Amino acid sequence: MANWNQRTVARKVTCRGVGLHSGRPASLTLAPAAPDAGVTFFRRDLGVEIPARAEHVVDTQLSTSLGLGPARVATVEHVLAALTGMGVDNCRVELDGPEIPILDGSAAPFVYLLQEAGVRTQRAGKRFLIVKRPVEAREGDKVARVEPAPELSVRFTVDFGHPLITDQTFSFVFSDRVFAREVARARTFCFLRDVERMQAAGLALGGSLDNAIVVDEFSILNPGGLRYPDEFARHKVLDAMGDLSLLGMPLIATFTARRSGHALNQALVKKLLADPTAHAVVQIGADEELEPLQIRLPALGALDAA
Numbered sequence: 001m002a003n004w005n006q007r008t009v010a011r012k013v014t015c016r017g018v019g020l021h022s023g024r025p026a027s028l029t030l031a032p033a034a035p036d037a038g039v040t041f042f043r044r045d046l047g048v049e050i051p052a053r054a055e056h057v058v059d060t061q062l063s064t065s066l067g068l069g070p071a072r073v074a075t076v077e078h079v080l081a082a083l084t085g086m087g088v089d090n091c092r093v094e095l096d097g098p099e100i101p102i103l104d105g106s107a108a109p110f111v112y113l114l115q116e117a118g119v120r121t122q123r124a125g126k127r128f129l130i131v132k133r134p135v136e137a138r139e140g141d142k143v144a145r146v147e148p149a150p151e152l153s154v155r156f157t158v159d160f161g162h163p164l165i166t167d168q169t170f171s172f173v174f175s176d177r178v179f180a181r182e183v184a185r186a187r188t189f190c191f192l193r194d195v196e197r198m199q200a201a202g203l204a205l206g207g208s209l210d211n212a213i214v215v216d217e218f219s220i221l222n223p224g225g226l227r228y229p230d231e232f233a234r235h236k237v238l239d240a241m242g243d244l245s246l247l248g249m250p251l252i253a254t255f256t257a258r259r260s261g262h263a264l265n266q267a268l269v270k271k272l273l274a275d276p277t278a279h280a281v282v283q284i285g286a287d288e289e290l291e292p293l294q295i296r297l298p299a300l301g302a303l304d305a306a
């Protein structure tokens with residue numbers, strides 16, 4: 001089971017960019033962290049460390065933000081998706097500003113950073129959160145749901161009643177390779193009609209065609225078009241993986257969502273964590289409970305340091 005030990009980054013790696021909503025520049029460093037430390041966000045300029053856990057979510061309007069006291073870190077979902085997608089359990093994400101750089105609007109630049117850093121295997125078994133009975137969060141016709149399954153699969157349906165984004169579904173069974181190839185490159189998107197309203201509200205100030213897909217009434221405004229025909233649904237899968245990582249450890253379940261967003265994803269995470277009969281935490285090498293649950297551990301390997 002040595003392969004199922006916790007993983008952190010092998011060395012520090014840094015990138016720099018502007019925040020999508022604040023437009024503020026920030027430098028971001030992925031740094032190694034101790035076993036069982038989980039993922040944390042460290043505001044270098046304030047000296048405050050915020051664990052990437054649901055209890056620290058302070059805002060879910062258009063993106064997910066964490067806070068502790070007066071310290072905030074906004075738009076955490078894409079870097080979190082990259083960390084969970086590449087099987088990294090422990091990492092200190094250091095930041096000298098209020099918002100994670102948006103880079104190209106996807107999780108691919110963070111996957112690239114992780115590949116640059118490499119991964120170090122640690123002397124502690126991985127922990128997983130296993131779903132024992134279905135839990136659902138619903139708001140009108142929006143729904144997010146988890147149910148018991150032997151492995152993680154994620155399925156998302158978007159439907160904006162728009163000619164280009166109607167009833168589009170993407171689903172996949174989790175592995176780091178499929179995540180990197182099929183999910184991580186999908187970019188965030190918005191409607192041209194919303195841009196003015198968002199910017200008047202002080203949001204999307206760093207947005208451009210370089211870091212978001214922009215859609216008008218009938219077409220994609222980005223000169224290069226889409227990276228995948230169903231890039232919208234794939235990006236929602238990416239966002240959901242980032243949001244679900246705020247459970248504090250990787251999930252083993254089937255996640256299904258229709259028209260959900262950060263707020264409903266977080267409502268589901270909180271409901272699941274609040275119900276001790278609906279979930280169990282297991283640790284590889286420490287728990288007898290793994291066998292009867294018959295889970296299939298996700299395939300991880302792309303980053304394994306030799």
Ligand SMILES: [Zn+2]
Nearest residue numbers: 077188235239
């Ligand atoms: Zn997103």
